Amino acid sequence: MSRRRLPGEVRRGLRDVAPIMLGVAPFALVAGAAAVDAGLTPMQAVGLSVVVFAGASQLAAIDLFGSDAALAVIVLTGVVINLRMAMYSASIAPHFRPLRARWKAISSYILTDQAYALSIARYANEELDATERRRYYLTVGGSLWVVWQCCTALGIVVGARVPDSWGLEFAVPLVFLSLLVPAVSSRPKLVAALVGGGVAIAGDVFAVPLDLGLIAGGIAGVAAGVATDAWLADGSAGSAGEDEGSH
Incomplete structure (x- = not known):
């Protein structure tokens, strides 16, 4: 099929x-090379x-596999990292309500940050029918x-052919750093990153049982970020009240 004959929303x-x-x-x-470096066979x-299809949680799972973490911890870590997908699903679900069950199942499987962001922006800008919404989302996600x-x-x-002397184990941390730096765009996010990273590193240094340091770091980072955001909001409200009182 020529490009001109593709449906508009596919193009x-x-x-x-x-x-x-x-x-x-x-x-x-990096995810593929790191998986082999962590000891997984190519088929694994x-x-x-294919099963996980989630970048951050996939890399976290690979890192935990490499450190011989318990399977329950690996699964729990992946679930915690991907909890945001529940919010994405709740937000985009009304647009997919007319679709048949099989399309909903496929759509849920290929849901990612990028597919969600592009689709929500597209649906907000123009009135599309159910078929057009489905075509656009499946094209992006697929x-x-x-x-x-x-x-x-x-x-x-490639990873299976890289010598151990190349130090491929540093690839996963470097990727996470590349994702983290652009995301730190406010004080609460900075505090969350510092606290979460600090707790996770401490968990590794002090050999927390079952490699739960990563999960503890995630929980501590979220709590610290929320607390900082609330503290800044209270401070702004207090300053506004003082300014009004002075008038």
Whole structure:
């Protein structure tokens, strides 16, 4: 089928997702290479990528696999990291209500940060019918899935041939740092990053049982971020009250 004969929302989805795929590709390459470096077989690494299909939780699981963490801890860590998907689902679900069950199941599987963000923005800007919404979302989410799986497989092949002396175990922490730095855009986020990272590192240094330091760091970071946000909001409200009183 020629590009001109593709449905309009398919063409729009491909156009919108193309720049994002350029950033997803190296992320997936690292995930594949790191999985092999952590001791997974190529088939296990591919299976993990297909079943999980979630960048941050996939890398966290690989890191925990490499440190021989308990399976329950690995699964719990992945669930905690992906809790935001529940909020995404609740937000986008009304747009998919007319769809059949099989389309809803496929849509839930390929839900990612990027697919959600692009689709919600598209639905807000124009009135689309159920078929158009489905075509756009599946094009965006499906394209990301294909790129992720192909690049992960390439990373697995490359990672299996990388000598141990190259120190590939540093790839996962570096990727997380690359994701963290742009996200620290406010004081609450900075506090959350420092507290969460500090607790996670302390858990590793002091050998917290079952490798629960990562989960403890995540919980502590969220709590610290929320507390800082509330403290700043209270301070702003207090300052506003004083200014009104002075008038």
